[in-house]
Amino acid sequence: MKIAIASDHAGYQLKEDVKMWLRELGHEARDFGTHSEDPVDYPDFAVLAAEAVSRGECDRGIVLGGSGNGEAIVANKIPGIRCALCHDVTTARLARAHNDANMLALGQRIVGTEVARDIVRSWLETPFDSGRHQQRIEKISAIEARLIENGRKAATGGSARE
Numbered sequence: 031m032k033i034a035i036a037s038d039h040a041g042y043q044l045k046e047d048v049k050m051w052l053r054e055l056g057h058e059a060r061d062f063g064t065h066s067e068d069p070v071d072y073p074d075f076a077v078l079a080a081e082a083v084s085r086g087e088c089d090r091g092i093v094l095g096g097s098g099n100g101e102a103i104v105a106n107k108i109p110g111i112r113c114a115l116c117h118d119v120t121t122a123r124l125a126r127a128h129n130d131a132n133m134l135a136l137g138q139r140i141v142g143t144e145v146a147r148d149i150v151r152s153w154l155e156t157p158f159d160s161g162r163h164q165q166r167i168e169k170i171s172a173i174e175a176r177l178i179e180n181g182r183k184a185a186t187g188g189s190a191r192e
Contacts, residue, residue: 031154034079034091036062037138038072038101041094044138044146048092051147055154060088076104083132084110091133092150098137105133109174112167114153117141122149126156128163 033052037045042064049059062078064070076093083091091113093101098115105113113133114125117140125131134153136146 031089032058032060032087034062034082034088035059035093036075036079036091036101037064037094038075038096039064039067039069040096041098041101041136041138042067044136044143045092045094047143048094048136048146048150051150055151057154072100073104076101077108080105080108080111080113080133084108089132090154092136093133094136094138096137096139098135098140102133102135105135109178110171112170116149116153118145119148119152122153123156126153127159128166130158130163130167 035045035049035052045061049061052059060082062082063075072095079088079091079093082088091105093105093113095101102113102115105111111133112129112131113135114121114129114131115135115137116122116125117137122134125134131153134150136149141149
């Protein structure tokens with residue numbers, strides 16, 4: 031699987047660890063930065079990873095920061111992205127099984143290295159349950175499509191409520 035990965039300075043070290051684990055598990059990691067612990071703005075990097083997943087260039091994505099909150103918020107602004115902020119194996123497993131999360135957000139200041147490793151492994155290995163959860167994913171996609179269409183109408187001078 032090809033995994034997009036990005037972090038800010040506060041998630042840089044955990045990003046480097048996650049890249050190594052992904053390779054050990056036989057996955058390809060495509061690193062969108064940052065490439066050091068020098069202070070940067072997380073939106074600049076999280077958006078690149080999310081866009082790569084949205085475009086289908088990567089199968090899934092992982093974004094990391096101090097808490098992971100900002101990175102998840104940025105990723106979820108991109109159409110087609112369902113990014114889950116996970117602090118334990120249970121939230122990672124349910125994010126995949128129930129929400130078909132195609133991106134994972136982690137906080138280096140929140141989870142330890144071993145917990146992060148378990149979260150990543152669980153998130154990668156858990157399949158989407160589909161079934162009763164599929165209609166919920168379809169509803170999320172419909173909301174997203176409506177918002178995109180309303181944005182197009184507003185940009186061209188049409189009514190968003192037509």
